[in-house]
Amino acid sequence: MPDSSDKNTIGSSDSTLQSASAVLKSNYKQFVQQAANLFPKVDQKLLMNILQFEVAYDDWEGSVLLKVVYPAESVNMDAKKNFIYNRFQRVPTVEADKTLRFKGIRIYVEVLEKILNEDPDIQYITGSATLAPSDAYST
Amino acid sequence: MDPNEKTIDDWQVLVNKPVFASDGKEVGIVMSIQPDNVIVSYGPVTPDKYLIPKSSIKDFTDGILYLNDTSEIIDKNYKFE
Numbered sequence: 001m002p003d004s005s006d007k008n009t010i011g012s013s014d015s016t017l018q019s020a021s022a023v024l025k026s027n028y029k030q031f032v033q034q035a036a037n038l039f040p041k042v043d044q045k046l047l048m049n050i051l052q053f054e055v056a057y058d059d060w061e062g063s064v065l066l067k068v069v070y071p072a073e074s075v076n077m078d079a080k081k082n083f084i085y086n087r088f089q090r091v092p093t094v095e096a097d098k099t100l101r102f103k104g105i106r107i108y109v110e111v112l113e114k115i116l117n118e119d120p121d122i123q124y125i126t127g128s129a130t131l132a133p134s135d136a137y138s139t
Numbered sequence: 140m141d142p143n144e145k146t147i148d149d150w151q152v153l154v155n156k157p158v159f160a161s162d163g164k165e166v167g168i169v170m171s172i173q174p175d176n177v178i179v180s181y182g183p184v185t186p187d188k189y190l191i192p193k194s195s196i197k198d199f200t201d202g203i204l205y206l207n208d209t210s211e212i213i214d215k216n217y218k219f220e
Contacts, residue, residue, distance in 0.1 A: 040174040069190060069219040099219045124176065124190050124219070 042112055043126035050109055050129045061133045064107040068092075068100045068115075069124040083119060098123075105133075150193075153177065157203050158191075164210035166191075177204075188220040189213060 032044070039047050046064075053060045070080060077094055084092045084100055088107075092100035107129075116122055150172040158166040158179050166189060167181030175193060180186040191206065191213065198205045206213065 036174065043178075044171065067220060072216050095220055096218045124173065124178075126220075 039112065039116075041116055041122060041124055043124070046125070046127050046129060047109070047112070050107070050112070053129055053131060054108055057131065060131065062106040062108050062111070062129075063103070063131070063133055064105075064127055064129045065101070065103045066107060066125065066127040067095070068122055069126070070098050070100070070121055071123050072098045075121055080119075080121070087115060087118075101127075150177075153199065153204055156199075158206065159203060160206050160208060160210040160213055161197070162209045162211075166206065166210065166213055169204060187218055189217040190219050191217050 035047055035051075036044060050062075050064065054062075068080075068084065070077070075098070077097070077100070080100055081092055081094070084090065084102060088102065088104040090102040090104050092102035095101050112125060116125070153169045153172060156169050158169060158177075160166050165181070167179040167187070170178045170180045170188070172178070173190075177191045177193060177196070179189040179191055181189075195206050195208050195213075195217075196204060197207045208216075
């Protein structure tokens with residue numbers, strides 16, 4: 001028969017576990033909220049994927065299919081294509097008259113921050129990050 | 140409805156809810172919430188995606204999001220993919 005001190009240990013262990021879960025969830029919520037506040041124009045799923053790859057894999061090449069959305073009116077898309085080409089040496093395709101789509105490498109969180117600062121016309125950035133480096137140069 | 144009075148937590152309720160234009164046509168399903176916009180997608184394989192400003196939202200009742208704009212305006216101005 002276990003003594004009462006064992007029960008206390010198990011009980012405190014359970015409560016510690018619950019507390020750890022609560023702390024983790026609370027911290028995660030705060031983190032997600034902070035990410036949304038700091039990068040309001042970036043698709044949060046893309047942002048989290050880039051962050052994860054950057055942090056987990058030191059040698060990640062930053063291979064990202066990027067879609068940069070501009071307002072439909074009052075934006076010269078040719079100028080924006082030039083902006084992307086000068087920045088990433090990739091010629092983007094235009095989707096739905098307002099989205100520039102291209103696949104680039106070395107696209108890290110800092111790069112997203114820079115292009116958002118350089119081009120306030122950007123309305124939204126979405127896309128997908130991939131670990132596969134061989135995919136980086138395809139279109 | 141004044142969207143600016145809502146918090147992010149309130150807006151998260153809209154995710155996965157259907158969206159309808161003012162002419163009654165379905166625009167899609169809310170995918171995610173941005174600070175100024177709502178991302179809506181429509182279609183199973185290669186879905187059309189819309190970046191709809193929160194200011195275009197007319198009402199949210201019975202789990203359905205209603206917009207001020209017609210489907211034609213939405214398609215022309217807000218479709219980005």
